[in-house]
Amino acid sequence: MSYELIAGVDLGSNSFRVQVGRVVGSRIHPLDTHKEPVRLGAGLTRDKMLDHASQQRAISALQRFGERLRGFAPATVRAVITDAMRVARNANVILPQAEAALGFPIEIIGGREEARLIFIGAINALPAAAHRRLVVDVGGGSTELVIGEGSEPLLMESLFMGGISYRQRFFPDGKVHKKSLRAAEVAAAREVEAIVADYQRCGWQEVVGCSGSAQEIAGILETNGLNPDGGSGISREGLARLRERLLRAGSAEALKLEGVSSDRLQILPGAIAIMSAVFSELAIERMIYSDGALALGVLYDLLGRFEHHDTRDETVLHFMRRYQVAEAQVRRVERTALTLLGQLIALDSSAHENDVHFLRWAVSLHEIGVSVAHAGFHRHGAYIVSNADMPGFSKRDQQRLALLILGQYGKLQKLAAMPAGDANWRLLLCLRLAVLVHRSRDDEALPNWSIKESPVGFELAVPADWLAACPSVAAALVDEALFWRRIGVTVQIKRLPDEVVLP
Template identity: 40%
Template structure:
């Protein structure tokens, strides 16, 4: 599958964002017009991925088949859109899978595009981005945004277009309905016990959120839209959700006695099986955050993915902002990082065609060069291992989980021997590129071990299959015995990447 290229988009280009949620799969297609996005198509299918998730992290064959069939249909819609203009993200249910790749492999084949698994906090950032662009706020206005999905709930406080606080909870409309109302039975006793348990999750961050405060509260996603429609149909509000209206809706749900018997004005048949869990989570949020009123937004995660995609490859790429923030936080030597980056990219340009590496690969190598020494803030001994751990396990804005693991693998493999485990989390479709980029980063780091500004004279790199020939000026290298010793021992370590390195001196 081709990697996404980077670079500015042009007017007329189509972009597509796919949200593989725990309840529904969504796709939105938009056209870039004068730097803005104009939506031209939307598709939605109820898949209910969370229904198929078992306690061991497996996915039922029935739900998996349902998901793949949906992705195949979505893939037909976006078949003519270039890969760099498409982004698909998977959320809580895929995050919870014991072996995500067992699902992602067939899913990517069905869709015809890569699928990024994003963390809960990254999901929160993208949700806020979507709301902020669809309903532009005042610069000094703070907003609370709540997104109740099928398997998780995201809560964000932001000012303008910038999220200030992000939290993700393991509660959602599908998961909560399954867990707390097993067998479809609805009783007040069950409801109150469930409400207490869900409220405890909100209490983890409720106090600092209330202390920070907000000027406006907004709900997004299908759950909020459904509850807003019910409130309007019952003439409780004009579409907003208030504490009083929510209590009326809750009581009507409990009066039904069973989920299949819920009968509320404005409630679709599609939403009925999961509305109880959604109302439960929202009531817990109202109580914990002391809410009185919530506006409902039409925007959601998919809109955020679109606007994020619009900014990628340009000055607003959130990944580059995050890299700069990490460098500052961990005290990275920026001058050394720049030296390593310059040499790594020079080597890249010489072998890119032979190794079929694209612009996105070049951007990844650049970011890895900037971050390869972040582990030094923890300890010099094994700093490459420390750095890899930080990159894999941190919440880094703009990156998918696969993207973070890719960076972590490059940092882990940039020095010393390369363990087999370094690339075990990399999808098969990315493995060759990961090994090749790691080889380029290793050479660049070795060549700048002295941390000086000089660049090697007559440096040339040739690639043929898994063979690399590094050609250098002999007299220049003889004047640097430490570097020569490093380079002479490097071919043995490079075998850990499956690459045969040869040093040629002219």
């Protein structure tokens, strides 16, 4: 770890936040936090498109964040975006503009990945404890609930309910009536019902709230003495008193209480309804508050990657065990694929570090689809990787991994949309050749063969006597060259010592 400062960017459905931290040993000391109430989720139309106004608010905030992060190395910044972009149908149009404004890549993360990062952030802002904690984060578009022991999450869930979405659904004019509030609470209770049994079986000793809604509610209860014992955090009775105050006021704007933030007025009724349902369904009496949440979790996850504790490696190992992958075959294919890639790029170069990681992961998971059916196993594997919850991987990461697994076998026209010159073509060729020569699944030594890029594709040089001794491999290489030719890439195969170009 050669960097002292790192930054995490949390692009939530209600607020955008950038947090800069200083790395001291294995700890992160927050130095600077900047937050803007963008209300991205409020810009989702009925047909799940982000409207122009919300896009402009987002771009303006990201430009300011980009100015704050100017001079940071790419490896020291990780930006994630959550529910609003997960559901937006025009996300693929907006994301490139957002990345250009920020100056760094932005990852769309899944709900359970968001829950995992929230848990990491929450527990790292609290004193260490060995007992189980239930962490609750009521956001603008989704609500995450995680049970963890020490620093290890055990159960993770992301529910499709949040302060903004409930505002639009139950309180569109801002008015809060007994009927609308009860309807919101019932809807939230139904969402929570699905996880109650599993969560109660797992159990917990302490409940932790984090992020803006929990902070807002806890602050109101503490400032106005609504908790029965005058204590901190959120109590069941204090929450019930706040609920009654909200009903009497008729809207969040009319609440005559200290500590109500103007930038959270719009989502407060929905947040209170959701929090009330969580307390009721899970029989919670008291919730403490943690200053750490998604942004801090992103920082600690980034630090883990620097220290070679990458959650993505653990996820891949878990998938290998889950789908009973043959480890010996993985080692064979990995060794050959990396040998080939090492002739095309410098494997130890920081510029190619990500490519090496993805080739390793693709090799490790290239046969997981066999667990579904051997026929079309590459398609089954790509489907699993595209749709599974994979801790540590963003949606974009999973799409890239799925592309490599899908492209390991068969015709290449299915990948024709990938632009020429994309680094994935290089990885695909190395993966496909390695899979091809190890079809026999034995440990016979391979000959010294070489590969290099040419102006029109690639050149592969293979000893002629080895090809003569392995006619099935020779025939497969002819087919491989034909697959590449059909998408406009020349893979020239030379027999050594005599040069013979196969059609």
